[in-house]
Amino acid sequence: MTPDPLDAVFSALADPTRRAILARLTEGEATVNDLAAPFDMSLPAVSKHLKVLEKAGLISRGREAQWRPARLEPMGLHGVADWLEYYRRFWDGSFNRLDDFLKKAQQGDPDGSRN
Amino acid sequence: MTPDPLDAVFSALADPTRRAILARLTEGEATVNDLAAPFDMSLPAVSKHLKVLEKAGLISRGREAQWRPARLEPMGLHGVADWLEYYRRFWDGSFNRLDDFLKKAQQGDPDGSRN
Numbered sequence: 001m002t003p004d005p006l007d008a009v010f011s012a013l014a015d016p017t018r019r020a021i022l023a024r025l026t027e028g029e030a031t032v033n034d035l036a037a038p039f040d041m042s043l044p045a046v047s048k049h050l051k052v053l054e055k056a057g058l059i060s061r062g063r064e065a066q067w068r069p070a071r072l073e074p075m076g077l078h079g080v081a082d083w084l085e086y087y088r089r090f091w092d093g094s095f096n097r098l099d100d101f102l103k104k105a106q107q108g109d110p111d112g113s114r115n
Numbered sequence: 116m117t118p119d120p121l122d123a124v125f126s127a128l129a130d131p132t133r134r135a136i137l138a139r140l141t142e143g144e145a146t147v148n149d150l151a152a153p154f155d156m157s158l159p160a161v162s163k164h165l166k167v168l169e170k171a172g173l174i175s176r177g178r179e180a181q182w183r184p185a186r187l188e189p190m191g192l193h194g195v196a197d198w199l200e201y202y203r204r205f206w207d208g209s210f211n212r213l214d215d216f217l218k219k220a221q222q223g224d225p226d227g228s229r230n
Contacts, residue, residue, distance in 0.1 A: 003131075010129035016119050019198075026205065074205035081203065083134075084196055090141065090189035 005057065006079055012056035013080075017041070018049050022058060025072040032068070120172065121194055127171035128195075132156070133164050137173060140187040147183070 057076035172191035
């Protein structure tokens with residue numbers, strides 16, 4: 001069974017430093033050096049986080065061996081949004097309306113069926 | 116520093132079985148026994164997953180010691196939606212419009228500032 005890409009995405013997002021790196025990258029590309037200073041981290045530690053984010057498809061890296069600037073790949077988050085969309089009805093109130101509809105449907109008198 | 120609740124939420128969501136359990140709970144409450152069969156898992160394994168989901172605030176458990184049915188707590192996902200909202204502009208095209216706006220603003224001629 002192929003692993004669901006969401007496994008790696010959610011796992012990458014579970015770390016606050018990695019989420020902060022993503023937030024920083026919304027302002028533009030950044031190298032490992034750019035990221036090390038504000039996050040008060042060693043270069044290897046930053047590199048490790050970037051590898052996790054890259055594997056999850058949330059960032060890409062430039063090709064220049066020395067700099068390899070990281071850039072946000074927002075489409076990597078699109079899968080999360082799709083996944084989440086299904087659950088939205090359960091917190092935004094539309095679930096209650098659906099629930100009402102289903103109850104009425106079970107009673108053979110759904111409001112929506114007479115249109 | 117208090118840990119960000121999102122750490123536990125994303126970490127809980129990184130497991131495909133836990134996401135499947137959440138999906139099952141959208142159909143209604145379920146006990147450990149209810150969940151063990153379709154997921155072909157041992158009761159302790161199910162219990163462990165439920166503990167992770169409960170700690171993350173994604174489910175709650177009933178009080179009856181024997182059954183303790185699990186139910187979805189959709190508001191636990193609301194934080195993910197809020198977090199994600201900031202990134203939406205980067206994949207839905209509105210970022211390009213924002214980018215254009217900012218470029219024009221830098222040139223002292225933002226389209227939007229004359230309304």
